[in-house]
Amino acid sequence: MLETSSLHARYGVQIHGVELAKVSADHGYPEIRRALEEHSLLYFAEQQLDDAAHLALAALFGPREDRTIDTENPEPAVSLVSNVKDDHSVYKPGEKKLLDLQANMLWHTDSTFLPVPALINILVGRVIPPPGSFTEFVSTRIAWADMPDSLKNQARDIFLVHEYGHSRRKIDPQLAREKRFNHWKKQIWRSLWTNPENGREALYIASHACAVVGLSPQQGLELIDALTDWCTQDHYIYSHPWKVGDVLIWDERAMLHRGVPWDYNEVRILSSICISATSRDGLDQMRYQPS
Numbered sequence: 001m002l003e004t005s006s007l008h009a010r011y012g013v014q015i016h017g018v019e020l021a022k023v024s025a026d027h028g029y030p031e032i033r034r035a036l037e038e039h040s041l042l043y044f045a046e047q048q049l050d051d052a053a054h055l056a057l058a059a060l061f062g063p064r065e066d067r068t069i070d071t072e073n074p075e076p077a078v079s080l081v082s083n084v085k086d087d088h089s090v091y092k093p094g095e096k097k098l099l100d101l102q103a104n105m106l107w108h109t110d111s112t113f114l115p116v117p118a119l120i121n122i123l124v125g126r127v128i129p130p131p132g133s134f135t136e137f138v139s140t141r142i143a144w145a146d147m148p149d150s151l152k153n154q155a156r157d158i159f160l161v162h163e164y165g166h167s168r169r170k171i172d173p174q175l176a177r178e179k180r181f182n183h184w185k186k187q188i189w190r191s192l193w194t195n196p197e198n199g200r201e202a203l204y205i206a207s208h209a210c211a212v213v214g215l216s217p218q219q220g221l222e223l224i225d226a227l228t229d230w231c232t233q234d235h236y237i238y239s240h241p242w243k244v245g246d247v248l249i250w251d252e253r254a255m256l257h258r259g260v261p262w263d264y265n266e267v268r269i270l271s272s273i274c275i276s277a278t279s280r281d282g283l284d285q286m287r288y289q290p291s
Contacts, residue, residue: 002031004039008238011139012041020044020247021053029060032249036120037197040139040254043240044247049124051078051271058122058273062281065111065118065274069183081123081259081270090265096175098264103171105259106207107138107232109252110274113164113184113208117286118252119277125246129266133242134259141202141254143231144192155191155203155227159213159288161220162187166210188213188288193253196282202254203227204286213288231256242270253282 004013013035023029035042049057055077058064068075083090083098091098111118123135144152163186169176176182193204205227212220239260240248250257252274262268277283 002035004035007041007043007240008137008139008236010142011039012043012137012238013039014043014045018044020047020049020057023057023060025060033061036249036251037195040141040202040251041137041238042249044249045243046245047124047247048245049247054078054122054124054271054273058275061120061122061275062278063276065114065116065276067114067180069180077273079272079274080126081272082268083264084267084269090267093264096178099172099175100168101259102261103168103175103207105261106167106170107228107256107258108167108208109204109206109256111252111276112162112189112204112206113187114276115184115187116276116283117187117189118274119281120249120252121272121274123248124271125242125244126271127267127269128242128244129262129268131263131266133262133268134239135242135248135257136237136239136260137250137255137257138232138236138238139202139254140205140231140256141195141200143233143236144201144203147203147230151226151230154223158191159188160191160205160209160224161211161213162189162206162208163210164208167207170207186210190286190288193286194282195253196280200254203231204253205231205256228256242268253277 003016066075110121165176165181168181189204192201194201209224212223
């Protein structure tokens with residue numbers, strides 16, 4: 001039995017007394033996976049998780065996501081969410097890397113623009129600026145359960161179109177023209193993801209959502225905005241204050257998240273690994289099958 005304490009009154013837990021570097025398929029992982037299915041957001045403090053341990057932990061959940069678009073320049077196994085250049089200076093306002101980070105400050109679900117979306121993200125706090133740094137979360141499972149029928153009826157049994165460049169275009173049109181934001185064709189996913197372990201529904205939406213199948217462009221965007229606004233009301237938000245050694249694991253099928261701006265003159269480094277969803281995670285029922 002895991003020892004836990006609540007993060008938000010209705011979702012998310014901190015798990016105490018677990019060393020993630022020592023978790024294996026038959027020691028700790030089954031309990032952590034059950035907690036993820038139930039609570040959607042897990043927090044582990046004061047972890048000693050280097051890149052090798054980070055990768056080993058991630059592999060327990062499934063296949064690692066790879067966003068490589070150029071075989072001569074493969075994506076690193078562990079992605080850095082960082083404002084630091086190779087020469088150890090920081091990116092300045094207006095530079096593309098910083099604009100990309102700012103796009104992550106829109107409410108989003110990772111990887112909805114990929115042919116295979118993410119199941120989870122495992123994010124580790126490496127360098128945290130002294131003034132503080134935060135990431136905010138909401139549960140689209142809880143928000144969906146609370147949603148009024150007038151809005152819920154518009155969102156059930158529909159499909160949303162997702163495009164990477166759409167979220168970047170909200171920040172800067174030039175950024176959205178870069179190759180990596182236009183490499184994958186638009187993806188279409190069902191609006192609700194039903195958890196196969198417990199049958200609970202969650203709204204599946206993101207800043208990458210750019211249209212609704214069967215609606216006009218304007219109607220689609222208006223519905224996407226209305227759904228996002230409902231889910232991201234203040235009383236649904238958990239804001240995580242980062243500390244070095246923190247590890248967050250969240251269910252991409254049932255959560256929205258966003259970064260919060262910090263003083264970009266201060267170094268911040270988080271390391272991230274996304275794991276792709278599979279059939280056992282409910283992926284097959286999310287796919288669009290045109291009639």
